[in-house]
Each structure stands twice: as structure tokens, then as C-alpha cells.
Amino acid sequence: MSVLRTEARRTIAPWLLFALLAVGLGFFFLFSGPWWKDAEAWNLQWTPSILWSRYLLSLLWPIIVCAAAIQGMRDRRSGMDELLATTPLPVARRTAKVGLVIGLSAVAGYLLIVAIGLGQVIANDGVFTFTWVLPLLVGVASVVAGAAVGLAVGRLLPHSLTAPAAGVVALVVGVFLQVGGVRGSAVQQAVPNRIALLSPAGGQPYSAFVDPVVSVSIGQLCWLLGLAATGFLVLAARRWFAVLPALIGLAIAIPIFPATATDNFVDNPSAAAPVCDGPVCVTALHGEWLSTVAGPGKDALALLAKLPSAPTHVVETTTSENRAHGPGDPSALVVRRDDAELRDVSGRDLEYELLATAPFCSGPPTATKARYIIASWLLGDPGDPPHADRYGSWLTTPMHDVGAQLRALPAAEQLARVSAAYQAQQTCSGDPYALLTGASQ
Structure with missing residues (x-):
């Protein structure tokens, strides 16, 4: 030494x-x-x-x-x-x-x-x-x-x-x-x-x-x-x-x-093993997140139930992508714990983001506006989404304008437009934003 x-x-x-x-x-x-x-x-x-x-x-x-x-x-x-x-x-x-x-x-x-x-x-x-x-x-x-x-x-x-x-x-x-x-x-x-x-x-x-x-x-x-x-x-x-x-x-x-x-x-099966609270499941790696997402997840599923082909359960993906690419299982609301929109969000804000979750489609850039308009309509116009500052007026202005026009329509017409737009975004077919505004008619 x-x-x-x-x-x-x-x-x-x-x-x-x-x-x-x-x-x-x-x-x-x-x-x-x-x-x-x-x-x-x-x-x-x-x-x-x-x-x-x-x-x-x-x-x-x-x-x-x-x-x-x-x-x-x-x-x-x-x-x-x-x-x-x-x-x-x-x-x-x-x-x-x-x-x-x-x-x-x-x-x-x-x-x-x-x-x-x-x-x-x-x-x-x-x-x-x-x-x-x-x-x-x-x-x-x-x-x-x-x-x-x-x-x-x-x-x-x-x-x-x-x-x-x-x-x-x-x-x-x-x-x-x-x-x-x-x-x-x-x-x-x-x-x-x-x-x-x-x-x-x-x-x-x-x-x-x-x-x-x-x-x-x-x-x-x-x-x-x-x-x-x-x-x-x-x-x-x-x-x-x-x-x-x-x-x-x-x-x-x-x-x-x-x-x-x-x-x-x-793959690490122990990290990806599901941990569930009723219809809401997360991975074992993020088991502590279940108490945060279970309530908003169940509430989001209840609101989505009024739409056709609505998801019946929430599941956390193990992929490294922020959102699923292309249409997937319509019965599953697929989320990612580390998605920027879901990180450090809880309660009503988390429910808002879950309702705005949709597959990533190679379509028009207005798809993001459509996602939040649908989520806002389902929640009864709660105001700006939790991460509105990330998008700025590009999102909030048309979201409020189109949302107001949508809610001015008869209830049956509102439901028809939102259902058609939701179906389009889940199947990556058509323009959900155009369906909400009636421009596609």
C-alpha cells in the first residue's frame, strides 16, 4: 500500500x-x-x-x-x-x-x-x-x-x-x-x-x-x-x-x-406486469401511479361510454412512443405514464388529458385541436386544457370557437358530430376537425 x-x-x-x-x-x-x-x-x-x-x-x-x-x-x-x-x-x-x-x-x-x-x-x-x-x-x-x-x-x-x-x-x-x-x-x-x-x-x-x-x-x-x-x-x-x-x-x-x-x-416481464384497479391498469414499474389514474380513468371511461365503439378499459403501454401509431384495439384507452401531457397531472386535469388521448395518425395537423374539442365537449366545457400554454392560441382559439359553435347545435347533432369525429380519430380515417365543424358535410 x-x-x-x-x-x-x-x-x-x-x-x-x-x-x-x-x-x-x-x-x-x-x-x-x-x-x-x-x-x-x-x-x-x-x-x-x-x-x-x-x-x-x-x-x-x-x-x-x-x-x-x-x-x-x-x-x-x-x-x-x-x-x-x-x-x-x-x-x-x-x-x-x-x-x-x-x-x-x-x-x-x-x-x-x-x-x-x-x-x-x-x-x-x-x-x-x-x-x-x-x-x-x-x-x-x-x-x-x-x-x-x-x-x-x-x-x-x-x-x-x-x-x-x-x-x-x-x-x-x-x-x-x-x-x-x-x-x-x-x-x-x-x-x-x-x-x-x-x-x-x-x-x-x-x-x-x-x-x-x-x-x-x-x-x-x-x-x-x-x-x-x-x-x-x-x-x-x-x-x-x-x-x-x-x-x-x-x-x-x-x-x-x-x-x-x-x-x-x-422485454422485462416483471416491469411490464399489469397492476389494476377495476378497468384501469398500469404496469408494475409504475404501480404507484395507479392511485392517481384510477379515479380519472374510470370517470373518463364513463363519459366516453356515450360514444360508439367507446373504450372499456385503460391500459398503460410499455412502448417508448408517446402515443400509439395507427389504429389499435378500440376497446382500450392506451396511455403512457411518461407522456409529457400526463406527467405530473392529476384529478380533473388528468381526466381531461385521458379524454383527449388518441392514436397518432399521419393526417391533418388539426387532429390535436379535434382531440381537445372532443374532450372539452365531454367534460361540459371546463376551459383550457391543462397544457394549453404548450400550444398557445393555435389550439385555444379554435377550440373555444368551434366548441361554442358545436354546443349551439341541437343535442342530437352535437352527439352525431362528436361521435363521427371520435370514430375518425380512433380509426385514422378522415378529418376529425372537419367533422366537428361540419366542413366535411
């Missing part, structure tokens, strides 16, 4: 730890980036929290590689390479101390960031599963591999430009592979999934209802541990056989990786 403390003071390890914590925690706490308030946020659920920390490696890995490269150049840049070669202490033992100190510093920084995220998950009562363990081990292996690669590059190429160049290359390659694995990415077709999974960083978690496939984590562990072993062998021996661990890890990983990105994750 005394030797390690001495090496820690002589190396860049303390500065590496500081840089990782500054960048990592700054990334999560000071910016309003991709860690939205959905269930897959960094501070709400166990596995997504670990996956966000792995995503962060797109920034941390280049820092680790750059700092380790600086340390790897120490002997040659100090002019002591030939002198140290004459000492009886083997190179492997001498470099092992440096590698251990840099590796421990990098791992400590990463684990501290992970611990802060998981501490918030525990405070927020996130659903506990063990599916986060393997992704955490992959993240640690990635950090160790970054330290080993950086040390090896610094020892092989002791030049003043080596460290910044290594950091830039690590950033470009890592981000390219990471982006190549994102669903809908412009470069996804150019980067096969099996190659994209070799990235030291992970992609953004897009759902808390899925978990990484075990074979993906095992393959990444084999590849990253092999890369780490190669880096340390190059640091200690600089022999041709040093590349063997990386090649072996690659040979194990590539065949067991899925061919397509859609197979990188598997």
Missing part, C-alpha cells in the same frame, strides 16, 4: 479521478440533455441508471485514454528509459504498479458516478432487479481497457502529440460506433450491429421495460477484457503475442452478438 500511495503521488492518477468526476457529474447535473424525466432516467431505475453511466463513457473513455497515455510516456519522456532497463527489476513488475494505480483511479471515478446515480434510484424507490449487474461489469471492464490502451500507446509512441491524438481518436471512434447502434441513426446502415457493440460506451437507454440481452453483455466483457489484457501486455513486454487476448476476445464476442440492433434488448 505504501508503494501504491507513492506511485499515486508521482502519477497523474489524482487528476484523472478529478477529471472523471468533474465531467461525469457535470454532465448529469449541470446540463438538460437526454436524461429526461421518463422511467429510464438516470436517477429512477436500476438498469437504466447503469446504462446511462455506460453512455457517459463516450466522454469519459477519451479522458482515460489521454491521461493514461501521458503516464505511459513517463519513462521515455524523462530520459530514464535506458537507465531503468539496466535495473534488475523486471519491466512487467515496474509497469504493473503504474498500471494498477491508473486503473484503480479510473475505476474509482467511474464507480463513484455510478454510486451517486444508484443512490438517487434507491431514494426514488426504483424497482430492484439484478439485470444491472452485467452492464455494470461491462462498464468497469471498459474503463480498465481504456487505461490499458492509453498506457500502451504512451509507451509505444512517446511523443508530445500522442496523448491528445489518442484522446481525439478514442472520442471519434467511440462516438461513431455508439451513434451507429442508435435506432434510426443516419449511420446505422453503415455500421453493422456486431461492430457497433464493440464501442467502449453504450447507447442511450430508450425504455425501462427492456433489459440488455445477456449474450451482448458477455460478448462485450470478453472483448473489453481481451483489449485490456493486450494493453497491459504491450506495456509490459511489447511482444507480438500481446495482441492475442484482444483477438481472442473479438473472436468470442462477434459470433454471439445479435445481427440487428432490435435484438440487443429483451
